[in-house]
Amino acid sequence: MFIKKNKSLLTTNFFGNKKSKQVWMSHADQVSKLPKNFKVVASSTNSKFAIVENKIKKYYGVQFHPEVTHTENGKKLINNFIFLICKIKRNWSSRDQKNQLIKDVRKQVGINKVICALSGGVDSSVVAQLLNKAIGKKLYCIFVNTGLLRKNEEVQVVKTFKKRLKMNLIYVNAEREFLKKLKNVTEPEKKRKIIGNLFIKIFERYAKKIKNVKFLAQGTLYPDLIESKSVTGSQTSKIKSHHNVGGLPKKMNLKLVEPLKFLFKDEVRKLGLELNLNKEIISRHPFPGPGLAIRMPGIITNEKIKILKEADYYFIQALKNHGLYHKIWQAYAALLPVKTVGVMGDNRTYEYLCLLRAITSEDGMTADYYEFKKSFMQSISNKIVNSIRGINRVVYDVTSKPPSTIELE
Numbered sequence: 001m002f003i004k005k006n007k008s009l010l011t012t013n014f015f016g017n018k019k020s021k022q023v024w025m026s027h028a029d030q031v032s033k034l035p036k037n038f039k040v041v042a043s044s045t046n047s048k049f050a051i052v053e054n055k056i057k058k059y060y061g062v063q064f065h066p067e068v069t070h071t072e073n074g075k076k077l078i079n080n081f082i083f084l085i086c087k088i089k090r091n092w093s094s095r096d097q098k099n100q101l102i103k104d105v106r107k108q109v110g111i112n113k114v115i116c117a118l119s120g121g122v123d124s125s126v127v128a129q130l131l132n133k134a135i136g137k138k139l140y141c142i143f144v145n146t147g148l149l150r151k152n153e154e155v156q157v158v159k160t161f162k163k164r165l166k167m168n169l170i171y172v173n174a175e176r177e178f179l180k181k182l183k184n185v186t187e188p189e190k191k192r193k194i195i196g197n198l199f200i201k202i203f204e205r206y207a208k209k210i211k212n213v214k215f216l217a218q219g220t221l222y223p224d225l226i227e228s229k230s231v232t233g234s235q236t237s238k239i240k241s242h243h244n245v246g247g248l249p250k251k252m253n254l255k256l257v258e259p260l261k262f263l264f265k266d267e268v269r270k271l272g273l274e275l276n277l278n279k280e281i282i283s284r285h286p287f288p289g290p291g292l293a294i295r296m297p298g299i300i301t302n303e304k305i306k307i308l309k310e311a312d313y314y315f316i317q318a319l320k321n322h323g324l325y326h327k328i329w330q331a332y333a334a335l336l337p338v339k340t341v342g343v344m345g346d347n348r349t350y351e352y353l354c355l356l357r358a359i360t361s362e363d364g365m366t367a368d369y370y371e372f373k374k375s376f377m378q379s380i381s382n383k384i385v386n387s388i389r390g391i392n393r394v395v396y397d398v399t400s401k402p403p404s405t406i407e408l409e
Contacts, residue, residue, distance in 0.1 A: 002044035002064075008053050009084045010060050011041060014076045023050070023064040023071045024366060030063060058085060068366040094274040098130075101259045101271075105134040112214040114257060115203055116141045118169070119149075120157035121287045123219025123260060126272040130259055131217055132167055133275060139217075140168045140210055144202055146195070147175030147305065148291030151313040160281065174202055182293060182300045188409035191300075195290045204253050216254040220261045221268065223364050264363035285316075285330045286364065286406075294409035298337030304352070307390040308335045311354050314387060318380045319358070328370050331358035333384075334408050335391075342385075342392030351392040354384055359406055367401040 002023060004015050015021060023044075031049040034040070038059070041051035047063045054060075060081060066074035082088050116128045118141040131139045141161060145154045154171070162169040181194050200216070207213040260268055265286065272282040288294055292308050311333040319325040334355040342349040361367035381394040397404075 002042045002047070002050040005040045005042050008041045008051070008060075010051065010053060010077060010080050012076075012080050012084060014073055014080070016073075021072045023066070023074070024068050025064045031061075060085070065366065067363075069360065069362040070366060070368055094270050097267075098133075098271060098274045101130060102134040105131060105257065105259055108257060109135055109138070109215055111138075111212075113138045113140060113210060113212050114215040114217050115207055115210075115213055115254070116217040117199065117203065117219070118143045118157065118161065119219075119287070119289065120153055120160070120281075121219070122265070122272065122282060122284050123221060123268060123286075125161075125219075125277060125281050126268050126275065127217050127219045127260060128161065128167065129165070129272070129275045129277050131257070132165070137168060140170060140213070142170045142172060142203055142206055144172045144174050144199065146178040146291055146293075148178065148195075148293050148300075150287065150292075150316075151309040160278070170206060172202060172206070174198075177202075179300065179302070184299060186298050188294060188297075191293050191409065192290050195293060199289075200254075207254060214255055215257045217257040217259075220258040221364075222262050222264055225261060226365070264365075266362050283326060285325075285328070285332075288407055294407050295332055295334040296337075297334075297408055303390070304335055307352065307388060308333060310388045311335070311384050311391060314383050315356055315380060318376070318383065322376060324370075324372075324376075327360075328358045329361040329364070329367065330406055331356075331370075333357075340393045344392065349392045351390050353393045353395060354391045355395050355397055355408075356380070357397040357406070357408075359401070361401075361406075364406065365401075367406055369396075369398045369400060372396070 003020050004011070025044070025047065030047045031052075034049060034052060035054075037056055038052050038054045040049055041053055044050045049061075050063050052061045062077065065071055066077040068074065083090075114131055114135060116124070116131055116139055118124045118128050120143070128139070128141050143154070143157050143161070154173075158169065158171055161167045162171075178195065178198060181198055182191060185191055185194060203216055207216075260271075263271070269282050273279070292305060292312075293300055295312075296304055296308055315331060315333045316325070319328065319331055325331075334357065336353045336355055338353045339350050340353055342351060358370040358372070359367040360370050377396060384391055384394055
């Protein structure tokens with residue numbers, strides 16, 4: 001929360017009739033002294049120089065995150081800087097972006113064929129449709145069933161992309177292969193890299209069966225790059241490896257096509273609509289490449305996978321039935337490597353603890369937990385415990401990002 005001090009082009013229509021606004025300050029550092037010719041525009045209890053400006057040189061600074069959902073009217077500050085201060089003209093559209101990306105893909109790929117890593121999620125679906133528009137039948141989508149997908153995921157993917165959209169789709173059932181590689185693996189980074197490496201090996205295996213395949217298309221987004229490595233060369237901390245970034249082997253026989261790598265999730269959804277993809281696909285919650293492997297800390301087993309698939313299914317269905325699914329950026333169930341004592345009927349149980357997570361966000365870079373009504377939490381908790389053998393306790397994660405990440409591993 002901060003208080004308005006002086007008028008500024010940067011804060012035009014930002015405060016409205018209010019004297020203060022809620023902003024996201026996820027840090028403890030602060031500016032202690034202003035340079036010459038700078039003045040304070042706004043301040044908070046903990047940050048004296050929350051917004052500053054130098055009118056002469058047209059320098060502006062903020063000590064918070066105006067770009068995130070949880071800063072009230074934050075986009076207005078960015079809008080003011082771009083159009084009132086920099087006087088940039090509005091000449092961009094989703095259609096222009098779609099056309100440019102199609103041109104870029106055609107230029108990169110040429111006459112060669114492309115294999116697309118299709119998962120059925122928003123990112124890979126948009127990539128597949130973009131390449132379908134760009135190169136048509138030169139695109140071969142490979143869908144790998146890792147055994148770590150959501151319930152009935154493989155059925156929905158085949159139905160949508162092979163039957164409805166008429167794409168070249170190769171279905172690979174690699175459940176046993178992935179589970180064998182992940183046997184007794186508990187370290188999160190190792191899980192991600194094993195899955196990433198195996199993905200590529202499977203793609204290369206099938207690429208050999210198709211002549212003139214030179215490229216592998218992936219749904220890598222900008223947040224994936226930011227969290228996996230420094231994109232700009234700055235001293236950015238690596239948060240975690242993403243299966244389609246940090247998990248790639250050094251010697252790979254296919255070149256990458258990543259048309260979405262500088263886009264955020266909200267931009268990808270808009271692009272998908274421009275590409276005439278089904279709204280049901282576009283509005284799906286994000287699902288990590290490693291799948292349930294990183295929602296199951298500890299050892300991965302067939303029993304735990306079956307339990308987790310059911311818990312996740314009940315949670316997502318409950319959100320849809322209560323009209324909450326589209327109010328939430330991402331929601332999932334996780335199975336923690338902890339067993340607790342419970343009572344079912346007259347019997348003592350000793351079963352797993354299920355964690356539920358539901359967050360609100362716009363680009364996935366920052367997030368806050370969704371505040372459910374008590375009645376909903378009681379309902380879904382009872383449904384999971386009473387319907388799934390193997391879970392006797394449900395907890396809800398109320399941690400924001402930062403300090404946590406959206407996924408557990």
